[in-house]
Amino acid sequence: DAMVIQNPRYQVTQFGKPVTLSCSQTLNHNVMYWYQQKSSQAPKLLFHYYDKDFNNEADTPDNFQSRRPNTSFCFLDIRSPGLGDTAMYLCATSRGEGGPGDTQYFGPGTRLTVL
Amino acid sequence: AQSVSQHNHHVILSEAASLELGCNYSYGGTVNLFWYVQYPGQHLQLLLKYFSGDPLVKGIKGFEAEFIKSKFSFNLRKPSVQWSDTAEYFCAVTPPRFKTIFGAGTRLFVKA
Numbered sequence: 062d063a064m065v066i067q068n069p070r071y072q073v074t075q076f077g078k079p080v081t082l083s084c085s086q087t088l089n090h091n092v093m094y095w096y097q098q099k100s101s102q103a104p105k106l107l108f109h110y111y112d113k114d115f116n117n118e119a120d121t122p123d124n125f126q127s128r129r130p131n132t133s134f135c136f137l138d139i140r141s142p143g144l145g146d147t148a149m150y151l152c153a154t155s156r157g158e159g160g161p162g163d164t165q166y167f168g169p170g171t172r173l174t175v176l
Numbered sequence: 177a178q179s180v181s182q183h184n185h186h187v188i189l190s191e192a193a194s195l196e197l198g199c200n201y202s203y204g205g206t207v208n209l210f211w212y213v214q215y216p217g218q219h220l221q222l223l224l225k226y227f228s229g230d231p232l233v234k235g236i237k238g239f240e241a242e243f244i245k246s247k248f249s250f251n252l253r254k255p256s257v258q259w260s261d262t263a264e265y266f267c268a269v270t271p272p273r274f275k276t277i278f279g280a281g282t283r284l285f286v287k288a
């Protein structure tokens with residue numbers, strides 16, 4: 062059974078056209094993360110939510126926003142995508158924020174292409 | 177700043193060869209340690225993890241990893257690789273109350 066679900070799996074958008082990526086989880090985890098993974102690179106954390114508390118990484122561009130309307134869902138909004146935003150976007154969840162035993166579970170990712 | 181180093185960016189092996197992928201991290205305290213695998217076109221999957229206890233951890237698909245605290249290392253091993261192990265492998269470290277840090281990844285190609 063899928064535990065972390067991401068939609069869509071593939072998204073093509075035009076330069077500057079806003080796009081929203083969706084993530085949902087059935088694990089009832091407190092923490093949800095968004096990562097950006099470019100080709101042949103490690104996942105890069107953009108931000109995460111602990112419950113409703115939003116934690117932005119210092120180097121995440123302002124172009125990237127997130128919403129978490131409830132425990133199960135989290136959205137990544139890219140307000141004005143640039144060509145450099147072409148990447149795989151990964152959603153992950155965990156029970157806590159890095160305490161003993163905390164493990165992140167990843168969704169299948171959304172591959173975003175900006176033309 | 178905390179960091180994770182994976183020494184080999186690309187590894188090519190023949191089937192049945194033994195595998196060892198190195199991972200070192202820089203953090204002096206207790207950490208959670210992980211190896212993730214990403215098969216071509218697929219998402220990150222957890223191979224194994226270490227939190228405490230026996231430093232030799234066994235994961236799925238015949239993989240194991242050994243935590244050596246004095247060396248800040250968590251190397252991944254498999255005695256005999258298969259063609260289906262072709263994938264990218266990421267070491268990840270989570271210090272307490274801190275974000276998970278991923279290594280740059282090691283691309284393994286296993287020749288049939």
